[in-house]
Amino acid sequence: MLTLDKLPVGEQAVVMSFTNDAVKLILLEMGCIPGETISVERIAPLGDPIAVNISGYLLSMRKAEAAAVEVRRV
Amino acid sequence: MSNVQNKSKIKIAIVGNPNSGKSTVFNALTGLNQKIANFPGVTVEKRIGFFNLENESGQKISAEIIDLPGCYSLYPKSIDERIPFQVLCDPDDESYPDFVIVIADASNLKRSLFLCSQIIDLKIPALLALNMMDLAERKGLGIDSGKLSEKLGVPVIPMNALKKQGIAELKKSLLHSFSPPEKDFTDVQKYSPGITEEIKNIIHVSSDYAAFQVANNFEWISAFHLTPEKTGKLKKIISDRNFDSDAIKAKETLERYGVITVLIKEVVHEKGIMQGTHVRSKKIDSILTHRVFGYVIFLVILFLVFQSIFAWAAYPMDLVDRFFAWSKQMVAAAMPQGLLNDLVVNGIIAGLNGVVIFVPQIALLFAFIAVLEDTGYMSRVSFMMDKLLRGFGLNGKSVIPLISGVACAVPAIMSARTIQNRKERIITIMVTPLMSCSARLPVYTLLISLIIPAGYFYGVNVQGLVLFGMYLIGFIAAIAAAWLMKFIIRVKEKSYFIMELPLYRLPRFSNIGMMIIEKVKVFLFDAGKVIMAISIVLWLLSSNAPGNKFETIEKKYNTASQNSGINHDEIIYKIKSEKLESSYAGILGQWIEPAIKPMGFDWKIGIALITSFAAREVFVGTMSTIYSAGDKGTRSTVREKMQSEINPETLKPRYDFATGFSLMLFYAFAMQCMSTLAVVKREMRGWKWPLIQFAYMGALAYVASLTAYQLLK
Numbered sequence: 001m002l003t004l005d006k007l008p009v010g011e012q013a014v015v016m017s018f019t020n021d022a023v024k025l026i027l028l029e030m031g032c033i034p035g036e037t038i039s040v041e042r043i044a045p046l047g048d049p050i051a052v053n054i055s056g057y058l059l060s061m062r063k064a065e066a067a068a069v070e071v072r073r074v
Numbered sequence: 075m076s077n078v079q080n081k082s083k084i085k086i087a088i089v090g091n092p093n094s095g096k097s098t099v100f101n102a103l104t105g106l107n108q109k110i111a112n113f114p115g116v117t118v119e120k121r122i123g124f125f126n127l128e129n130e131s132g133q134k135i136s137a138e139i140i141d142l143p144g145c146y147s148l149y150p151k152s153i154d155e156r157i158p159f160q161v162l163c164d165p166d167d168e169s170y171p172d173f174v175i176v177i178a179d180a181s182n183l184k185r186s187l188f189l190c191s192q193i194i195d196l197k198i199p200a201l202l203a204l205n206m207m208d209l210a211e212r213k214g215l216g217i218d219s220g221k222l223s224e225k226l227g228v229p230v231i232p233m234n235a236l237k238k239q240g241i242a243e244l245k246k247s248l249l250h251s252f253s254p255p256e257k258d259f260t261d262v263q264k265y266s267p268g269i270t271e272e273i274k275n276i277i278h279v280s281s282d283y284a285a286f287q288v289a290n291n292f293e294w295i296s297a298f299h300l301t302p303e304k305t306g307k308l309k310k311i312i313s314d315r316n317f318d319s320d321a322i323k324a325k326e327t328l329e330r331y332g333v334i335t336v337l338i339k340e341v342v343h344e345k346g347i348m349q350g351t352h353v354r355s356k357k358i359d360s361i362l363t364h365r366v367f368g369y370v371i372f373l374v375i376l377f378l379v380f381q382s383i384f385a386w387a388a389y390p391m392d393l394v395d396r397f398f399a400w401s402k403q404m405v406a407a408a409m410p411q412g413l414l415n416d417l418v419v420n421g422i423i424a425g426l427n428g429v430v431i432f433v434p435q436i437a438l439l440f441a442f443i444a445v446l447e448d449t450g451y452m453s454r455v456s457f458m459m460d461k462l463l464r465g466f467g468l469n470g471k472s473v474i475p476l477i478s479g480v481a482c483a484v485p486a487i488m489s490a491r492t493i494q495n496r497k498e499r500i501i502t503i504m505v506t507p508l509m510s511c512s513a514r515l516p517v518y519t520l521l522i523s524l525i526i527p528a529g530y531f532y533g534v535n536v537q538g539l540v541l542f543g544m545y546l547i548g549f550i551a552a553i554a555a556a557w558l559m560k561f562i563i564r565v566k567e568k569s570y571f572i573m574e575l576p577l578y579r580l581p582r583f584s585n586i587g588m589m590i591i592e593k594v595k596v597f598l599f600d601a602g603k604v605i606m607a608i609s610i611v612l613w614l615l616s617s618n619a620p621g622n623k624f625e626t627i628e629k630k631y632n633t634a635s636q637n638s639g640i641n642h643d644e645i646i647y648k649i650k651s652e653k654l655e656s657s658y659a660g661i662l663g664q665w666i667e668p669a670i671k672p673m674g675f676d677w678k679i680g681i682a683l684i685t686s687f688a689a690r691e692v693f694v695g696t697m698s699t700i701y702s703a704g705d706k707g708t709r710s711t712v713r714e715k716m717q718s719e720i721n722p723e724t725l726k727p728r729y730d731f732a733t734g735f736s737l738m739l740f741y742a743f744a745m746q747c748m749s750t751l752a753v754v755k756r757e758m759r760g761w762k763w764p765l766i767q768f769a770y771m772g773a774l775a776y777v778a779s780l781t782a783y784q785l786l787k
Contacts, residue, residue, distance in 0.1 A: 021320045026572050028327040029147040031185040041356065045365035046461040049470075049571050056213070057182055058355075058575040060457050065572060 002073060004052065005066035009040045013071035015054075020068035027069065031055035038071060084127075085138050086248070087169065089158055089193065090177030091186055092144035093576045095205040098235040099177055100141045101588050103245070108588075110596060119491075120157075120169070121592075129249055137248070140169050146185065148192045148287055149323055150294050152494035160297035162196055163284040167298075173199035173252060175244070180210035180217055180232070183342060187226075187334045188327070191259040194228055195283035199252035203244055204232045209577075213352075214345045222341040227255025236582055260329045262286040265322045272311050276304055290319045355450075355577045363454050372455055376477065379442045390434035398427035416617060417610070425609030428689055429602040432482055433594055435512055439481040440593045443474060443489070444586040450576045460571050466553050467560025469498040470571055476502070476552065479509030480545070483750045485593050487757055497565035503757060504767055505556045507750050510548035510742060513690040517741045518544050520694055523713055525734035548742050551774070597749075612685050612692075616659040623656040659684065673740065673776070674733035674783040676721075686746045693741070732786035736779040744775035 007013050015036050018024035032038070032054045041051045041058060049062045090096040100108075104123030121141035126134050142161060143154040150156040161169045176193050178186030183204075193200050204210075204219060223230035229247045233240025262270060262283055270285035277300065279285045288295065292312055295305060311317075362368060402419050409415040446452045452474060460470025468476075471493045478486035486506050493499040510518075518541055526537050618624075631645050654660050655677075663680035670680055682696040697716065719728040745751065745768045754764040 021324070022568060023570070023572075025149070025320065025323055025327070026151065026570065028324060028331075029149065029188060030572070030574070031188070031331070033328060033331050042359060042363065044457050044461065045363065045368055046458070048461045049457060051359075051457065051575055055182070055184055057185075058577075060453070060571065060573050060575050062460070062571045065570060 001070045003067045004038065004040070004069035004071050005050065005063040007038075007040050007071055007073075009043060011073060012037055012039050013073050014038070016070045016072050018068055019070065020065075023065050023068040027061075027065075030059065032059065032069070037074070038069075081135060081172075082133070083136050083138070084173075084248075085140070085169070085171045086173060086175060087140045087142055087161060087171035088175045088177065089142045089162070089189070090144060090205075091146055091179060091182070091189060093574060094144070094177045094179040094182075094186060095235050096141065096144060096177045097585055097588075098582060099175070099203060099205060099233075099241075099244075100139065101584060102235050102238055102241045103139060106588075106591070108592075110592060125245075127245060127249055135249075139175075140171065145189065147189055147327070148196075148291075150291060153496075154491065154494075156294050156297055159287060159291055159294060162193065162198060163279060163287050163291075164298050165278055165280050171198065173201065173248075176200055176202050177205050178202055180204045180207045181213050181215065183210070183215070183217065184331070184334055184338055187337070188330055190226070191330050191334065192283070194226060194255065195258045195260070195262075195281065196287075197254040197281035197283070199254055200228050201244075201247060201252070202226065202228055202230045203235075203240070204230055205235050205240075207232045207240075208234050208237075209351065216343045216345050218341045218343075222337075225337050225341065227257075228252070258283060259333050260326055262326070265325065266315055266317055269311065269315060269317065273308065276307050276311075289317055290323055292319070351577055358578045359454065362451065363458055368454075368458055372458070375446075379439075382438070382442075387434040387438050391431055394431050394434070395427065398423060398430070417613060420617070421610045421613035422606070424613070425606040426602075428609060428692070429598065429606065431691075432512070433598070435481050436485055436597055437590050437594055439478060440485060440590050441586060443478060444589045445581045447474075448579075448581040448586060450578045453573060453575050456571075456573070457575065464569075466556040467498065467501045467563075468556050469493050469495060469502070469569065471573075472498065472502040475506045476509055476549075479506040479511060479552075482511050482513075483507040483509070483747065484597055484753045487750065487753050488593070488596070490757070495569040496567050497563055498569055500563055500565070500758070500763065501556050501559045503754060504559060504763065504770075505552040507745060507747065507767070507771065508548050508552040508555060508743065510545045511690075511747075513747065514544075514741055516691050517693045518738060520697070520713060520716075521729075521734045521738050524717055524729045525731045544738060544742055547739075551743060555770070555774075602749075603752075609688060612659070612688060614658075615662070616654060616657050616681075616685075619653065619657045620661070624653055627652045627656065654681070672783065673779040674736045674787065676728065679737065683740070683746075686741075688746075688748050690741055690746045730787075732783050735786060736783035739782050740775045740779040742775075743771055743778055745771035 001016065002013070003019075004013075015032060015034050015038050017034060018027065036055055039053045041053050043050050044060075047063075049060050050066055051058050051060045052066070053059075088096060088100055100121070100123060104125050107125060108121060108123035110119055110121055123139045123141070125137050125139065127137055128134055140161070142158045145155045145158050148159050148162065150159050161167050161171070162174065164170065174193055176186075176190045178190060180186075190200075190202055202222075204217065204222075207217070210217060217232070219230045219232045229250070229252070231240050231244045231247060233244065235241065265286075266289070269289055270282040273279065273285040273288055274282075277288065277298065279288060288298075288308070289312055292308065295308065300308075362371060364371075402423050405423060406415060406419045409418065443452070446455075455473050456470035458470075459473050463470060463472050472490070474492070475486045475490040478489055483506050486509070487503050490499050490502045490506070493502055522537050522540050526540050529536050531539070627649055631649050655664075659681050660677070662684050663677040666680045666684070667675075667677040670683065675683070678697075682693050685692045685696045716729050717727065720726070721728045751764045751768060754767060755761055758764070
């Protein structure tokens with residue numbers, strides 16, 4: 001399955017599930033819940049972390065954390 | 075049911091997501107009536123404010139309001155975030171409120187309502203302040219606050235705290251009676267039936283949901299100060315039931331968001347998409363976090379900030395010095411001559427001077443940092459730097475303390491609080507004092523002028539270049555020490571960099587002003603106490619000698635001056651210098667001389683090293699006292715006196731390149747700052763880390779100076 005760290009910048013996707021419990025909890029309570037639309041807005045100059053658009057705001061996370069988020073392209 | 079009308083004193087807690095404008099609301103309610111304390115047992119700052127309400131019969135009700143650290147839920151992820159859980163779930167906590175103001179960012183309603191729903195379920199009377207309504211409006215969101223209030227079962231006050239809109243309404247609704255809604259957002263019973271009852275039998279909690287929180291946050295239970303017996307019983311309940319808190323938290327979160335999503339559809343209507351502020355923010359981001367310009371702009375901003383700190387602070391610092399010089403004269407003249415006079419003038423006033431002199435730089439530095447933070451830029455710097463700093467055991471968020479360290483390590487260390495991961499926070503705090511702070515500047519300036527000839531090398535000022543080199547050495551040492559500590563410090567806590575990047579906005583000057591006042595206060599009172607105490611001790615050590623040595627010296631010179639026509643001033647200098655040599659401070663200097671000799675230092679430098687442990691800048695003052703002797707009065711500056719000093723063993727100048735460079739390295743690395751140690755102790759809640767820091771920096775300084783001197787001499 002496609003994970004968030006592999007989602008190309010600007011493409012829309014939908015959050016499906018998480019593969020890491022700790023990351024899952026942090027992201028869930030920040031509104032990054034399955035079914036929400038998500039997109040990568042930009043990548044930090046050194047290639048990591050990334051900034052994603054979720055639930056109407058901008059959230060930064062490391063690629064390792066994004067790899068725990070499974071998404072489906074829309 | 076809570077009825078404020080009959081009370082004369084109430085406690086309010088204010089809680090909300092980071093960036094929801096919580097501080098703005100807090101400041102609007104209290105103005106300057108606020109103070110900083112600490113939550114018992116943790117290094118988290120507790121901001122308390124006071125304001126008055128007036129009930130219908132005109133009686134005053136005094137309200138105490140506590141600003142709880144920003145969080146996204148009641149589930150703690152850092153020491154800071156443990157506070158909302160501790161304060162709101164334990165009715166025996168000293169800060170447990172009569173009710174809670176939940177601040178929501180109206181433009182980010184869904185996420186804000188999640189925290190709000192948890193608070194409502196705790197059954198503490200609550201009120202929702204819908205802040206930043208203007209931003210929601212601009213985003214094209216229409217929020218029916220009446221309907222939202224009806225659905226949530228708590229009052230909802232729309233507001234724009236920055237423009238003070240809604241503050242009066244907020245105060246007014248605090249006076250009304252509240253009864254928390256009966257029905258919970260989620261039925262916690264279904265996750266582990268009966269557990270809440272069992273917990274309520276053991277400890278006192280306000281509601282079923284609070285009991286459920288206790289089960290989920292058992293790892294943070296120490297906040298409740300329970301007897302070991304009760305803790306044991308709780309532990310048994312949780313393990314007997316195989317209570318899987320991670321899975322249950324996730325389920326609960328999803329369920330709450332489910333309810334909220336339905337609710338939002340009913341109360342929010344999108345009036346077409348107007349993403350103006352988002353588009354603007356995105357455009358700014360494409361420049362400020364650009365892969366090349368991003369770093370260039372950051373460096374330029376840094377350069378400008380430091381230029382202005384040094385340029386602008388010079389004037390007020392000069393005023394401070396002049397004021398204290400004047401007070402010294404006034405007091406010295408007004409008080410009768412003697413020991414008390416000397417203590418007040420050279421101990422207390424000199425000590426105060428040493429504290430207050432840093433206020434302009436600290437205030438300016440914090441003003442700049444507050445502006446960078448408030449506009450949303452600092453989080454972008456962390457975003458750009460995270461990968462780079464991660465390799466050294468640091469975090470993107472370490473940028474702020476490291477940068478601030480160039481002005482003063484005290485506020486810099488305080489700013490490391492935003493780093494959630496304990497290991498990264500410890501490392502940041504441990505290495506920040508290696509960044510060359512402003513107190514080293516006078517030391518470097520003096521020594522460089524002694525050992526580096528003035529001149530230009532390919533059009534670059536050589537002395538300036540060496541000064542820059544000293545800053546670079548400090549930075550490299552900080553990074554290298556961080557890298558080493560990465561392998562040594564063992565703290566099991568995973569590091570995350572999940573962080574909101576707020577929209578860019580104009581700085582809110584009232585918040586910034588409040589923050590400057592707050593930081594300066596903390597510095598003056600916390601660090602100030604230590605600096606004062608050390609100054610007085612140093613005064614005692616340098617103005618006293620064992621036995622009647624001082625009298626002997628005075629007698630000797632009195633007879634000498636009667637017998638010959640030696641200049642009166644010169645005798646005073648000689649008396650001063652011999653007194654210093656035989657004082658306790660002088661004895662200490664001579665005592666450590668064998669240890670510092672391999673680094674190229676003599677006992678006079680030894681005294682300066684000892685006095686500099688209060689604060690580095692004391693070096694120059696001590697040097698001028700020591701070298702004010704044996705001199706015909708023609709060469710008046712400290713620099714010239716030091717330059718003419720001869721090493722009696724080698725018959726070469728004392729301050730040659732080897733000694734001077736070795737001394738600069740020592741000042742670059744050694745932990746010669748009581749205020750920093752005091753603030754590290756305060757932040758880390760104990761003497762362990764400041765002592766380790768003192769030891770490792772001392773060792774580093776010793777080895778570096780020794781090596782440099784032995785290689786260069």
